[in-house]
Amino acid sequence: MPIKDQRGFFCRFFCAEESKEVGFNKCVAQINHSHTLRKGAVRGLHFQYPPHVEAKIVSCLRGEVFDVAVDIRKGSPTFLRWHGEILSLDNRKNLLIPEGFAHGFQALTENCEMIYLHSEPFHAQAEGGLHVNDPSLGIVWPVELTEISERDCTHPFISQNFEGITL
Structure with a gap:
């Protein structure tokens, strides 16, 4: 929780001990920062195949x-189920994305900035993705989709024989 005073606030962004308690028990191998300009834009749904599966905060x-x-x-008993959370500067929530989960987000305001702590560095040969509009996922995006990158548009829809990834 932030400690606030007349100057603003101070809070801990990351603590290895606290992170272990919620399942992030690896070292931070990479930190990424993104800026999304327009409301409605989507990034994702990204993941890495084994042996480079990653957890993210x-x-x-x-x-x-x-x-x-x-x-x-x-x-997994929750295979192909999704979970969504609103993250903002105001609520200061962090979200743990465990190993074996695809991840993405939609900007709900203009000029969104995200920071990602990764347990693995990016490996282009291990990159995978799911299409954000895949009907078999049924993700309910809060606002109209306005932009998706060319790369993310090429992610396939899930086929009937998609079994997932083995950790």
Whole structure:
């Protein structure tokens, strides 16, 4: 929780001990920062295939986003189910995206900035993605989709024989 006074606030962004308690028990291998200009724009749904699966801790530094995690773990009881949370500068929530989950978000305001702590560095050969409009996922995006990158538009819809990833 932030400690506030007349100057503003101070809060801890990351603590390895506290993070272990919620399941992020690896070192931070990479930190990414994104800026999304327009309301409605979507980034994702991204993941890395084994052996480079990653956990992430994500937080919104400016604006407000709808952040989504989709379970793609083979044999999981929540396989292909999604969970969404609103992250914002105001609520200062962090979201843990466990290994074996695809991740993406939609900007709910203009000029959103996100920071991501990754347990693995990016490996282009291990990159995977799900299409944000895949009807089999049924993600309910809060506002109309306004922009999706060319790369994210090429992510496939899930086929009937998609079994997920093995951790």
